[in-house]
Amino acid sequence: MIVLFNYSCGQSSKSSETQTIQLNGKTYTLKEGINASKVQLNKKPEPKVIFHKIDDTQRNMVMGYQPMPSDWKYLDKQDKDGVYIKGPNNVKVFMPKFDFFVYSQLPGYNQMSSEMGQQVKPLKSVEQLVKEEFVPLFGKEGARLLKQYHLPKLKAYDENYDQLMFKSVPQQKSFEAYATEWEAKDDNKFLFIIRQNITYTQEACYWGYTLNALESPKQYFETAKNNYLYTLENTKYNPQWRHACYMEDAQKSAQAGKLHQQRMANLRAEGQAIIERGKSHSAMVDRNHKRFMDAHLERQTVSTGGTNYQVDAGSNVYWINSNGEYIPTNDFNFDPNLDPNLNSQTWTKGTNNN
Numbered sequence: 001m002i003v004l005f006n007y008s009c010g011q012s013s014k015s016s017e018t019q020t021i022q023l024n025g026k027t028y029t030l031k032e033g034i035n036a037s038k039v040q041l042n043k044k045p046e047p048k049v050i051f052h053k054i055d056d057t058q059r060n061m062v063m064g065y066q067p068m069p070s071d072w073k074y075l076d077k078q079d080k081d082g083v084y085i086k087g088p089n090n091v092k093v094f095m096p097k098f099d100f101f102v103y104s105q106l107p108g109y110n111q112m113s114s115e116m117g118q119q120v121k122p123l124k125s126v127e128q129l130v131k132e133e134f135v136p137l138f139g140k141e142g143a144r145l146l147k148q149y150h151l152p153k154l155k156a157y158d159e160n161y162d163q164l165m166f167k168s169v170p171q172q173k174s175f176e177a178y179a180t181e182w183e184a185k186d187d188n189k190f191l192f193i194i195r196q197n198i199t200y201t202q203e204a205c206y207w208g209y210t211l212n213a214l215e216s217p218k219q220y221f222e223t224a225k226n227n228y229l230y231t232l233e234n235t236k237y238n239p240q241w242r243h244a245c246y247m248e249d250a251q252k253s254a255q256a257g258k259l260h261q262q263r264m265a266n267l268r269a270e271g272q273a274i275i276e277r278g279k280s281h282s283a284m285v286d287r288n289h290k291r292f293m294d295a296h297l298e299r300q301t302v303s304t305g306g307t308n309y310q311v312d313a314g315s316n317v318y319w320i321n322s323n324g325e326y327i328p329t330n331d332f333n334f335d336p337n338l339d340p341n342l343n344s345q346t347w348t349k350g351t352n353n354n
Helices: 109-115 126-139 152-163 218-234 239-297
Strands: 011-014 019-023 026-029 049-056 061-069 083-087 091-103 144-150 172-183 188-200 205-217 299-304 307-312 317-320 326-329
Touching: 061 218, 061 239, 091 109, 091 218, 126 144, 126 172, 126 188, 152 172, 152 188, 152 218, 172 218, 188 218, 205 218, 299 317
Parallel strands: none
Antiparallel strands: 011 019, 019 026, 049 061, 083 091, 091 205, 144 172, 172 188, 188 205, 299 307, 317 326
C-alpha cells in the first residue's frame, strides 16, 4: 500500500459538537483537534494556500490532497538528497522515511521475525530515539539540537487515521508526534518530526516511526515550519482510495493469517520440544549426579513398600522401619522382628536396587 503520510481521510458529517466519518459501513468519531470539514490553521501560512492533488499511480486513483502555499512546488521526482517539494528561499521538504521494528518476550519469536526480514529492537520512546540515535547521528554531520516538543494536533490526526485502517487481531495502539529543531554547520535549520506508532498484540510489540523533514535558511525557518505543520495537519484523503486500501488490507490479512497461524503453531511446538528436551536433560543430569554421589559417598539404594531409601553401602541385607531407620547386616538369617530388644517396632527387609 502506498502511503505518503499517516493522516485521516474520509467524508465527514458535521454536528455542532463532534466530527464523524463514514467508511465501510461504520461511523468513526474523530478526536478533538481535527476538523474534517474545513481547514484549521496551526498558524496561518503565507502566502495563499492551495490543495495539491496526490496520485496513487499503482491503483490509478487520487489518493488525496495536501494544502500547501501556492509557491511550493512538487518535483517530478525526488532529487539525490531525497527532496520532493521545494519552496522559495531554498525551502526544501524531504520524502518521508519509515522504520519499523518488532520485539517479543515469547521464546523464539524474535529469531523467527529476524529470519522473516523484520528488524528486531526493544521499544524506545521518542525522547530516547532523539537522545540515543538522532543526536549522535546528526552530530556527526555537525548539526546541533536546538529544541524539541510534542505536537498534540498531529498526534490526534494520526489517531484518527488509524481508526479507518483494517485490523485483523485485537490490538492496543498508541501514537506520538514529536518535533525536533536543528541548526546545521551552514546555518540552515532543520525540522525533523518523529511520528511514532506502537502496536501491542498477545505475541509482540510492533513499533516504528515516520520521519518528516524540512530544511530552510534560518531567517525563513519559522514561516516554513508553520506552513509545513499546517500541511501535515490538514491533508485530506479520498474516501474511495481509503476504502480500496481497507479491502486490500483485509484480503492480504486473511492470506497472511493462515501462514502466521502455521508459523505460531510450529513455534509453540518447537518451544514445547525445547522444554521437554530440557526436562529430559535435567533428569539425566540428576541421575548421573546421583550415581556419582552414591559411588563417591559409598551409598546405595534399597526399597521397601514402594519407597526408596539411601543407605551406607557394604552390607548384604538392610532391615528398615516406618521411620526410615535401617539395620545393615551380612547375616541372611538375622531378623530384628525376632529380637526382643528390637521388636517393639516392625522391620521390613529392603530390596537392593543397585
